[in-house]
Amino acid sequence: MWAAEQDFLMLGTRFRIQATHAEHLEEPSRLLDPFDYGGRTGVRGRHTFSIAGGDLVGVREPGTAAVFRDCQRLHLGEGPDASLDALLATMNRLAVEECRDFAVHAGVVSIGGVGVAFPAESGDGKTTLTAACLLQGFAYASDEAMVVSADSNAIVRYPKPLALSQWSRNVLGMDTRESTEMGHAESYVTASQLGAELADPEFELGHIVLAEYGHGESSLEQAPAHEAMAALLRLSFNHYKDGERAFRLAARLATDAQVWRLRYGDPIQAAQLLRREISVA
Amino acid sequence: MGGVSYATSGRVGPPPPHVIETEVAGDVSLYDARREYVLVLNRTASDIWLLCDGDFTPAEITDRLASSYQTSPAEIRNDVDETLEEFVTEGFLDQW
Numbered sequence: 237m238w239a240a241e242q243d244f245l246m247l248g249t250r251f252r253i254q255a256t257h258a259e260h261l262e263e264p265s266r267l268l269d270p271f272d273y274g275g276r277t278g279v280r281g282r283h284t285f286s287i288a289g290g291d292l293v294g295v296r297e298p299g300t301a302a303v304f305r306d307c308q309r310l311h312l313g314e315g316p317d318a319s320l321d322a323l324l325a326t327m328n329r330l331a332v333e334e335c336r337d338f339a340v341h342a343g344v345v346s347i348g349g350v351g352v353a354f355p356a357e358s359g360d361g362k363t364t365l366t367a368a369c370l371l372q373g374f375a376y377a378s379d380e381a382m383v384v385s386a387d388s389n390a391i392v393r394y395p396k397p398l399a400l401s402q403w404s405r406n407v408l409g410m411d412t413r414e415s416t417e418m419g420h421a422e423s424y425v426t427a428s429q430l431g432a433e434l435a436d437p438e439f440e441l442g443h444i445v446l447a448e449y450g451h452g453e454s455s456l457e458q459a460p461a462h463e464a465m466a467a468l469l470r471l472s473f474n475h476y477k478d479g480e481r482a483f484r485l486a487a488r489l490a491t492d493a494q495v496w497r498l499r500y501g502d503p504i505q506a507a508q509l510l511r512r513e514i515s516v517a
Numbered sequence: 518m519g520g521v522s523y524a525t526s527g528r529v530g531p532p533p534p535h536v537i538e539t540e541v542a543g544d545v546s547l548y549d550a551r552r553e554y555v556l557v558l559n560r561t562a563s564d565i566w567l568l569c570d571g572d573f574t575p576a577e578i579t580d581r582l583a584s585s586y587q588t589s590p591a592e593i594r595n596d597v598d599e600t601l602e603e604f605v606t607e608g609f610l611d612q613w
Contacts, residue, residue: 461542466557479553480537487539487546 243273246331255287342382345374346435350442364404368503370432377435390438397424451499459497465490527613530569
């Protein structure tokens with residue numbers, strides 16, 4: 237029944253995507269390339285997603301596709317692209333939820349092998365700032381989560397495709413044709429589409445940037461470490477799994493990293509400032 | 518004025534065993550392992566906390582901090598009282 241299938245490994249959770257039409261797997265495969273787990277390895281995914289042409293699920297409209305997760309329908313929409321958002325969002329949620337490492341809601345880039353994290357809530361502009369950094373020569377680790385390895389205490393890259401709003405694409409000066417339109421406000425781009433390399437699989441965190449959007453000229457100044465610690469705990473996805481460990485880890489990260497407060501209005505200008513100041517710090 | 522009374526001669530602290538403390542670049546952060554609750558202290562609150570080790574009364578803490586900050590005890594008494602009260606309210610110290 238399946239014309240194509242592929243396995244992915246995201247933060248230790250295995251996924252399999254299978255499709256009744258090979259072309260339905262092309263875009264997920266491209267966007268999730270950093271998580272490729274060897275193609276047809278025969279390894280069973282912990283979660284299986286199936287993309288079926290609408291004709292196979294009793295929907296007559298041509299071009300319709302349905303996405304199922306472990307046999308439960310997630311989405312039914314026109315064409316494979318409309319299903320992609322549901323697929324990627326669900327995979328991301330599961331990967332982060334099931335991650336056994338300490339994970340914080342943050343954008344993460346690196347330069348010279350040293351990590352720079354922007355802990356922030358959803359909607360605070362961390363993806364746009366992350367993308368702006370990639371355009372300024374930083375390597376990409378994640379626009380979603382700073383993950384700290386339980387084994388090595390290093391930062392683990394999680395390079396999911398960046399979800400950019402129309403506003404973000406305009407601010408970044410991106411041609412919308414460079415991104416995968418989702419039929420609504422957001423679209424996905426990979427680091428390579430922004431001309432960026434991926435960060436090393438694991439690297440040390442050197443800088444924590446507490447970013448505040450809504451200012452005019454960009455400015456960067458040292459900030460108290462305890463503010464970074466509070467942000468790391470407040471924005472953690474999973475501190476509740478081992479509260480004491482999360483507490484000690486957040487303290488260590490905030491102590492060892494340089495902590496900055498970035499005020500900015502233009503993400504590109506902010507990324508240039510970071511590139512200039514952090515490279516010499 | 519906080520609710521801490523100087524009429525008691527009890528010493529403040531030490532913190533109960535479920536309270537774990539760590540220093541972050543000189544500032545103290547506290548973790549309540551029973552409630553999984555964190556209190557991140559600023560520099561002044563950290564200085565107060567570090568004197569809550571069972572050796573000093575609230576008045577002695579105030580005097581020591583005043584000496585350290587080169588100010589008068591009256592100037593900082595309210596702040597010390599309120600901070601100590603918060604430590605108790607938040608469960609990081611038992612009432613003395």
